[in-house]
Amino acid sequence: AQSVSxxxxxxxxxxxASLELGCNYSYGGTVNLFWYVQYPGQHLQLLLKYFxxxxxxxxxxxxxxxxxxxxFSFNLRKPSVQWSDTAEYxxxxxxxxxxxxxxxxxxxxxxx
Amino acid sequence: KAxxxxxxxxxxxxxxxxxxxxxxxxxxxxxxxxxxxxxxxGLQFLFEYFxxxxxxxxxxxxxFSGRQFSNSxxxxxxxxxxxxxxxxxxxxxSFVGRGxxxxxxxxxxxxxVL
Numbered sequence: 001a002q003s004v005s006x007x008x009x010x011x012x013x014x015x016x017a018s019l020e021l022g023c024n025y026s027y028g029g030t031v032n033l034f035w036y037v038q039y040p041g042q043h044l045q046l047l048l049k050y051f052x053x054x055x056x057x058x059x060x061x062x063x064x065x066x067x068x069x070x071x072f073s074f075n076l077r078k079p080s081v082q083w084s085d086t087a088e089y090x091x092x093x094x095x096x097x098x099x100x101x102x103x104x105x106x107x108x109x110x111x112x
Numbered sequence: 113k114a115x116x117x118x119x120x121x122x123x124x125x126x127x128x129x130x131x132x133x134x135x136x137x138x139x140x141x142x143x144x145x146x147x148x149x150x151x152x153x154g155l156q157f158l159f160e161y162f163x164x165x166x167x168x169x170x171x172x173x174x175x176f177s178g179r180q181f182s183n184s185x186x187x188x189x190x191x192x193x194x195x196x197x198x199x200x201x202x203x204x205x206s207f208v209g210r211g212x213x214x215x216x217x218x219x220x221x222x223x224x225v226l
Contacts, residue, residue: 032212032213034214034215036217042219043202043217043218043219043220044202044204044217045217046214046215046216049212049214051212090155092155094213097160097167097168098143098145098160098162098167098168098206098208098213098215099145099157099160099168099170100145100147100155100157100204100215101157102147102154102155102156103154104154105154105155
């Protein structure tokens with residue numbers, strides 16, 4: 001069965017620090033990959049997505065992610081976080097059918 | 113374009129009752145998926161509807177059902193509610209046709225079962 005792992009449950013950073021959130025999945029076939037963000041009191045929003053092509057994808061608000069097929073990973077990065085990035089981040093995998101398998105989420109707290 | 117809308121936003125029910133949640137997708141999106149979000153289990157896929165047919169189904173009991181109407185609006189029904197059904201129920205819509213189906217989520221319906 002497919003599974004998605006986000007090993008960082010809660011990350012605390014100071015403003016301007018760099019961010020990397022890990023995401024690993026277990027599935028041997030072709031996957032589509034997504035990162036969603038849930039700001040406090042708001043609904044899930046799409047940050048970025050990967051379907052094919054360049055494994056380095058750029059999303060909104062300065063976020064990017066790199067798909068490393070050999071490592072089954074799709075880590076999220078941002079060079080300099082802001083207080084407004086405080087949110088919960090979810091990695092999701094789509095395999096064939098149009099349903100998403102989500103990781104357990106990583107809560108990011110950015111201290112001003 | 114208006115986003116995905118869900119009604120009601122909050123609901124309180126008692127055990128044994130049934131509940132119906134509604135979702136209106138983004139205009140032009142014909143696929144609607146439902147997810148359950150709980151602190152313990154995270155986000156779990158319930159089912160997906162496309163062209164009024166259930167196309168995919170997650171691992172939930174038969175008490176959870178859904179349907180889709182010809183205008184792509186979808187409803188989800190939970191019968192014989194249990195305390196463990198308390199959760200945020202999310203609806204997502206996607207455009208089908210380009211082979212890259214991205215799901216856009218609504219604000220959710222928060223269900224509390226007492």
